[in-house]
Amino acid sequence: MAGAAFGNRMDLSVPVGxxxxxxxxxxxxxxxxxxxxxxxxxxxxxxxxxxELARNIVDYAGHGEIHLSPVSHKGRRGMTIVARDQGPGxxxxxxxxxxxxxxxxxxxLPGVRRIMDEFDIASGSRSGTTVTVTKWKRQ
Amino acid sequence: xxALTLVKRQNSPQALPLEIEAAQEGNAALVERYWxxxxxxxxxxxxxxxxxxxxxxRQALMEGHGLLELSEIHDLALQRLPVDARFAGPIxxxxxxxxAECLSPFEMSHRGAQExxxxxxxxNEVLEGExxxxxxxxxxxxxxxxxxxxxxxxxxxxxxxxxxxxxxKNVELLLTQIxxxxxxxxxxxxxxxxxxxGLVPALExxxxxxxxxxxxxxxxxxxxYTRMSSTVETALYRIVQEAxxxxxxxxxxxxxxxxxxxxxxxxxxxxxxxxKGFDPTRKLQTExxxxxxxxxxxxxxxxxxxxxxxxxxxxxxxxxxxxGGRHANSCS
Numbered sequence: 001m002a003g004a005a006f007g008n009r010m011d012l013s014v015p016v017g018x019x020x021x022x023x024x025x026x027x028x029x030x031x032x033x034x035x036x037x038x039x040x041x042x043x044x045x046x047x048x049x050x051x052e053l054a055r056n057i058v059d060y061a062g063h064g065e066i067h068l069s070p071v072s073h074k075g076r077r078g079m080t081i082v083a084r085d086q087g088p089g090x091x092x093x094x095x096x097x098x099x100x101x102x103x104x105x106x107x108x109l110p111g112v113r114r115i116m117d118e119f120d121i122a123s124g125s126r127s128g129t130t131v132t133v134t135k136w137k138r139q
Numbered sequence: 140x141x142a143l144t145l146v147k148r149q150n151s152p153q154a155l156p157l158e159i160e161a162a163q164e165g166n167a168a169l170v171e172r173y174w175x176x177x178x179x180x181x182x183x184x185x186x187x188x189x190x191x192x193x194x195x196x197r198q199a200l201m202e203g204h205g206l207l208e209l210s211e212i213h214d215l216a217l218q219r220l221p222v223d224a225r226f227a228g229p230i231x232x233x234x235x236x237x238x239a240e241c242l243s244p245f246e247m248s249h250r251g252a253q254e255x256x257x258x259x260x261x262x263n264e265v266l267e268g269e270x271x272x273x274x275x276x277x278x279x280x281x282x283x284x285x286x287x288x289x290x291x292x293x294x295x296x297x298x299x300x301x302x303x304x305x306x307x308k309n310v311e312l313l314l315t316q317i318x319x320x321x322x323x324x325x326x327x328x329x330x331x332x333x334x335x336x337g338l339v340p341a342l343e344x345x346x347x348x349x350x351x352x353x354x355x356x357x358x359x360x361x362x363x364y365t366r367m368s369s370t371v372e373t374a375l376y377r378i379v380q381e382a383x384x385x386x387x388x389x390x391x392x393x394x395x396x397x398x399x400x401x402x403x404x405x406x407x408x409x410x411x412x413x414x415k416g417f418d419p420t421r422k423l424q425t426e427x428x429x430x431x432x433x434x435x436x437x438x439x440x441x442x443x444x445x446x447x448x449x450x451x452x453x454x455x456x457x458x459x460x461x462x463g464g465r466h467a468n469s470c471s
Binding site for chain 2: 022023024026027030040041044045047048051052105106107110111112114115
């Protein structure tokens with residue numbers, strides 16, 4: 001795993017079942033961001049992304065998990081956040097439908113896409129939704 | 140008394156201070172809540188407090204509160220701290236960190252708006268491209284076909300007995316009329332002079348046509364003989380077209396002055412008429428004047444629109460559009 005390269009802190013998962021769980025996920029995300037040398041601004045954006053991803057899980061699927069892991073690619077460091085749920089298909093369509101929506105307030109998954117460097121969403125009718133985002137440390 | 144109160148009072152001595160009080164009262168609950176959350180964060184420095192701050196700001200954003208309001212709320216909360224604490228390094232930094240957390244929903248929203256503006260600009264370019272293509276088809280291809288029909292009709296005219304030639308003459312006249320219509324239509328949609336010679340010459344041609352049609356005296360003056368990006372030139376051309384329409388139709392102006400000033404950083408284009416004018420602060424009156432279209436074009440290019448008008452004193456539409464930089468609209 002990419003996380004092993006960073007020694008004592010490995011990948012970790014935080015279960016998300018209610019809006020209270022977001023606090024723990026944000027705390028872990030911020031700690032990891034600091035360890036990887038991300039700036040305070042980048043850490044704030046990571047926390048914001050975790051908040052929106054967790055909200056998405058709670059609103060559309062009820063429960064799921066947020067997985068955090070350090071990544072490195074060609075000497076660049078960053079962190080990847082994976083939000084996974086087993087929500088019903090119809091909810092996934094709803095969540096994915098937000099993506100192209102630019103007339104709303106800009107929050108939610110579209111907002112996450114804009115504050116992260118990489119964004120990927122995979123959704124199946126039975127397999128739930130997986131949103132994978134990465135924030136790279138600015139060089 | 141704040142500077143805002145002073146300024147507003149001059150306009151209307153009775154009504155406005157009450158409105159301002161009401162606005163402050165409306166935000167009072169927000170200030171209390173923010174103050175509560177900030178204190179909690181300063182006391183424990185915990186993620187829970189930051190999360191609450193984020194949720195607070197997210198809610199404020201969704202309720203339509205602006206960034207400046209949030210900043211004011213933060214400032215009001217800071218003023219409640221004892222002075223020595225307010226300027227103490229750690230507290231100062233922690234308060235700033237808390238504020239930054241509250242800014243992040245606004246950052247998201249701001250990026251969304253920027254993306255929307257880019258998409259709008261792109262869409263505008265696509266539509267202009269389509270218009271150009273249709274204009275080209277009308278002008279060149281349909282025009283060529285009509286020319287062939289002309290020749291064919293001429294050939295037939297030589298074959299038929301002289302008494303039938305009168306009817307064919309009529310057909311030829313109608314064909315010529317269609318050609319003229321097509322040419323002027325395609326020119327209106329996509330003036331080729333704009334592509335070939337640039338904005339000011341195109342505005343001169345446009346003014347000539349409008350003057351002939353409406354009887355207005357139109358004067359064009361500009362230093363922008365340098366070329367700008369086709370997006371900017373087209374937008375300004377359309378804006379002037381709209382402003383001239385307004386001057387003729389709504390303002391019943393006699394004289395119009397079009398001015399184009401281009402620097403390496405921006406282009407300013409103004410259309411001033413001596414027509415009826417209107418009160419630009421009255422929204423309903425201005426909505427019908429095609430100003431919405433002008434405003435949208437300007438917004439798409441990140442420019443500003445100034446509307447100077449008063450009843451019976453003419454109207455000036457002034458548009459400034461930034462050049463260079465990210466939109467790559469430079470005068471070359």
